[in-house]
Amino acid sequence: MAKEILQIKDLRVLFPIRSGFWNRITDYVRAVDGVNFSINEGETYGLIGESGSGKSTTGKAIVGVQKATSGQIIYDGLDVTKAHNRKKISYNKDVQMIFQDSMSSLNPRKRIEDIIAEPIRNFEDLTTDEERKRVQELLDIVGMPSDSIYKFPHEFSGGQRQRIGVARAVATNPKLIVADEPTSALDLSVQAQVLNFMKHIQQQYNISYLFISHDLGVVKHMSENIAIMHRGRLVEVGTRDEIYNHPMHIYTKRLLSAIPKVDVEHREENKRHREEVEAEFQHDQKRWYDEDGRVFPLQQLSPTHWVALPKQEVQAQMKEEK
């Protein structure tokens, strides 16, 4: 059994809604509403969700840019939702982030050298020469030419910028990288480049990834374990095989059936299947969600497979499958 590097326990992030004359808090947006999962060392954990499902908020809470309302994130035996704990165990050095939009996540006024060196300067005490050597190494890893240290972000293409983002994230030898939609702004061939680099770096340095994306194809390519998020809660958790080949929750099935497939021969069948799933989803909301429209608590099916359905529903589905 692989070692767990990060555990997330009942994480909640609520955003207050203020209204009325006194501008008092009248309700909350439950962006992340009781999420549990854990990431193993050296593996990629995929977090899938549609826009507004709370997947990015989860990622931000893990890195510590977003304060968690309640719940725990355990790293190295300490709860890192508290800032002083993060400082104590060099959590901020060990956990880095790759952002979606490489243009707005790189400072346009800084040269690449300063951009990549910034995390190194924060955590390590290197001389100028050592630092430059380090930056060169990092650029080598992501396959960028060595003269790019003198350039500015706007001089690069989208794929190159994203690779600079990857280089910056690995600069401090992190153990976990939260990658929030790292390739969704990129073209297909460039996406392939960035994903390959991320995989190579992972094998070389034994990094774990939390790979947040809405693209089920990319997540399947990258991750071993996957969680599907919907309305701030996890709908289904499992290994790649369990999620893609034996989905239990209607929402997972719906997502899977909606991916456009490069399968021209079976176009009509795919469409019919999609319509069936959609009809099932629309028809009986009560079966899948509770009275408030929230996702049910997770039920365990196998050591790795969890699904958010009431008990009797799980049993009924099990029978169906047999």
Next chain:
Amino acid sequence: MDRQKDVLLDIQHLHTAYRLSGKFYDAADDINLTLKKDEILAIVGESGCGKSTIAASIIGLYDHKNTKVTGDILYKELNLVGLNENLFDKIRGNNIGMIFQDPLSSLNPLMRVGDQVAETLYYHTEMNEQERHARVIELFNQVGMPKPEEMYAMYPHELSGGLRQRVVIAIAIACKPEIIIADEPTTALDVTIQAQILDLLEDIQRQSHSGIILITHDLGVVAETADQVAVMYAGQIIEKADVKTIFGHPLHPYTRSLLNSMPQADDEEAADLHVIQGTVPSLKNMPRTGDRFAARIPWIPASAHESKPVMHEVAPGHLVRCTCYKEFHFQDQPAQEGAGA
């Protein structure tokens, strides 16, 4: 001739050039395309390959000072290139509808969505106010908006992304156009919404028998919806065929590489994805002679390429640019004799 009658749009030798620091550069280079009735023609390519330029040229939405369009775009008998603006205004929105990528920026934030649909009708039909209102409700029903009467009075920011895109589609189809140009209609949407919007487009096409030009970078979307496919690279069409051929027997190196670099939801092993070497040249630095893709497949000998690549019809309806496809093999595969022939 019957075949001739079905052709809605016939693009011949279209060149669209943009002015960059005083000089004109062809962003769309010698484009030949035909769109028939009852057909979805997909134009696929990566960003900067010129696919949106074609759309802008057809519908005449470009900066007339800094853009030079030559060639012919024949809508039935009428040439849209250099057409008088007053005449164009009658066609745009009426005979040719356009669906844009980002519904939030293509809708007016200060106008109720119902009025925005009615505006098109105001310009192109002689309906009175009641008739227009009734038609908008009918359109909202057609594009699957729930509670159309309530939706009429909403502002764009009050609607979700999927609903906004439905409004944009309602505007595009308001005057029952014969041609609909959809420029990345689902890029900004979630997969489930994307599936709904694509189904909607197909339904509309089936009912109205119009021709749709679908511009996208998503090969999955193409495989699910298109009838005919044109693949573009660096301003040129490099392969053109029906959808089954493109995905079943792609020939051009670029098409094959692109299909290979796609992470698929149903591939089991997590091997490395195929990477196309190098980058797409920018408009200024684009090679104007020889095969534009040659620089990205350097292991293919120069003798395999044509000096002036032209489209070859390898099978009826299947056109491929350049002869290099005959000798093309992926770098990690050994060369095969007559792989493409």
